[in-house]
Amino acid sequence: MNQLQLKIKAFSLFIIALIYTNVIYSQIADNKNNLIATGAVLTKLSDQYSFTEGPVADKKGNVFFTDQPNNRIMKWSVNGELSVYMENAGRANGLYFDHKGNLLACADEKNQIWKIDKNKNVTILVNDFEGKRLNGPNDLWVDPKGGIYFTDPFYKREYWKHTSKEIEKECVYYLSPDKSKITNVDNDLIKPNGIIGTSDGKMLYVADIEANKTYSYTITKDGTLARKALFIESGSDGITIDESGNLYLTGKGVSIFNRFGDKIAHIDVPEPWTANVCFGGKKFKTLFITAGKSVYTLEMNICGMN
Numbered sequence: 001m002n003q004l005q006l007k008i009k010a011f012s013l014f015i016i017a018l019i020y021t022n023v024i025y026s027q028i029a030d031n032k033n034n035l036i037a038t039g040a041v042l043t044k045l046s047d048q049y050s051f052t053e054g055p056v057a058d059k060k061g062n063v064f065f066t067d068q069p070n071n072r073i074m075k076w077s078v079n080g081e082l083s084v085y086m087e088n089a090g091r092a093n094g095l096y097f098d099h100k101g102n103l104l105a106c107a108d109e110k111n112q113i114w115k116i117d118k119n120k121n122v123t124i125l126v127n128d129f130e131g132k133r134l135n136g137p138n139d140l141w142v143d144p145k146g147g148i149y150f151t152d153p154f155y156k157r158e159y160w161k162h163t164s165k166e167i168e169k170e171c172v173y174y175l176s177p178d179k180s181k182i183t184n185v186d187n188d189l190i191k192p193n194g195i196i197g198t199s200d201g202k203m204l205y206v207a208d209i210e211a212n213k214t215y216s217y218t219i220t221k222d223g224t225l226a227r228k229a230l231f232i233e234s235g236s237d238g239i240t241i242d243e244s245g246n247l248y249l250t251g252k253g254v255s256i257f258n259r260f261g262d263k264i265a266h267i268d269v270p271e272p273w274t275a276n277v278c279f280g281g282k283k284f285k286t287l288f289i290t291a292g293k294s295v296y297t298l299e300m301n302i303c304g305m306n
Contacts, residue, residue, distance in 0.1 A: 035246070035256065035265055037285070040299040042269065046082055049074075052290035053238070054095040054106070054139070057280035057304070063288045064103060065276075065295065066092045073105070076295070078282045090114055090122070091159065094139035094238070094276075099146055106137035106150065108157060113137055113150060113175070126150075126175060129182055132166040139194055139238060139276075144201040146177035147223050149185070151192035151206065172206055174223045185225045186217070194239035194250070194276070199305050205247060207236035214239070214249065232261045238276025238290075241305045250274040254289060269296060279304020 050069035057063050063076040064085060073092055075085040090107030092114070098104055103116040104125070111134040113126035125148070128134060135154035142148055153170045156163065172186040172195070186192070191210035197203060197219065204225060207214045212235040217225040234257075236249035245259040253274055254267040271291035280288045284303045289296040 035242075035300060035302055036267075037299040037301050042267065042289075043297050045076065045080075045295045045297060047294040049293050049295070051275070051292065052295050053093050053275045055238075055276055055278040055280070055288045055290050055295075056095045056097060056103075057278055057284065057288070058097055059101065061281045061284055061286075063278065063280035064095055065288070065290050066095060066105075068093055068108065071109075073103075076280070076288065078280075082295075086116065086120055091157070093137070094150075096140050096142050096148075098142050098148075104140060104142065104148065106140055108136050108138075109159065111136050113140065113148065125179055126173075126182060129167060129173065129184070133162070135165055135167055135170055138192075141195050141197050141204070143177075143197055143219065143223070144199070145223075148175040149173070149195055149197065149204060150175070151195050153191045153193055153209075172225075176223065183224065185223070186228070189215075194236040196239040196241050196247070198241065198245065205231060205239060205241075207239055207249065209235040209237060211235065214247075232257055232263075237274070240276075240278045242279065242300075243303045243305055245305075246302075248277050248287075250277055250289075254287075267298060 049067040053066045055063050055065040061078045065074050071091055073086040073089045075083050091109035092105035093108045094106040096104045105114040107114040112124050115123040115125050135152045138151045138153050140150035169187045170191050171184050172192050174183045174185045189208045192206050193209040194207035196205050204217045204219050214231045216229050216231040218227040220226050238250050240248045247257045249255045253269040256265040258264050269291050274291040276290045278288050280286050285300045287298040287300050
């Protein structure tokens with residue numbers, strides 16, 4: 001092959017790569033436009049908090065979230081009203097609703113998992129693991145059977161009296177549906193944080209924020225995890241999922257990945273850190289974002305996972 005032929009081949013490969021890149025960018029743009037409602041803009045609801053976390057919607061679409069440094073749980077109603085739902089909330093971090101409408105909270109003050117009923121009565125579901133204090137339950141997800149998966153990273157809090165771990169590894173645990181047994185289902189992560197499962201209860205995603213990786217697992221019949229696989233080379237604080245199986249990872253804004261791990265969209269959030277995200281609102285098409293001292297909403301074309 002002479003020099004001219006080499007130049008022609010190189011130029012042809014360049015053109016092919018350029019076309020391929022344009023197609024990929026076009027697909028990403030199309031996906032983003034399909035996901036986000038036409039004309040929708042990111043809307044700041046309030047910036048009067050210290051650090052917002054743990055958003056979750058009830059069956060009506062009302063969103064509950066935490067203002068952890070101020071030790072309270074807040075509520076955003078489907079009518080757009082913000083109010084204090086609960087004071088002295090155990091320094092709650094991640095939240096989730098069980099199938100009976102109880103609000104579950106990662107109560108970071110004493111490293112517990114709480115169940116808060118509709119009258120705000122508190123039941124401690126998890127107090128320790130094998131007699132040792134947990135590091136600090138951070139986020140949780142309830143499977144179709146009523147079992148609870150939760151992450152347990154160690155973030156030293158100013159309000160703790162202790163300064164060291166009783167459990168050296170930072171793990172993922174599963175509380176059985178009858179709440180009688182806690183199982184360590186993954187002890188091979190550095191700092192597990194965000195967690196979410198699919199509505200059919202067959203797959204779980206966990207973000208290892210310090211390793212900057214997110215993993216997928218197959219959920220077995222007894223709740224243990226199998227077939228651990230790297231989903232994406234990106235960590236996350238909180239995670240949510242939509243009805244198409246797209247994952248929403250947080251940190252620098254919100255990055256959206258399809259079920260194959262391809263990044264299909266990104267939502268810029270004008271804050272140093274985006275902690276968590278969920279779907280809420282009357283049609284569950286409002287993306288609710290907790291970011292630093294603020295909370296935001298963005299109207300979507302797609303619903304959150306039921």
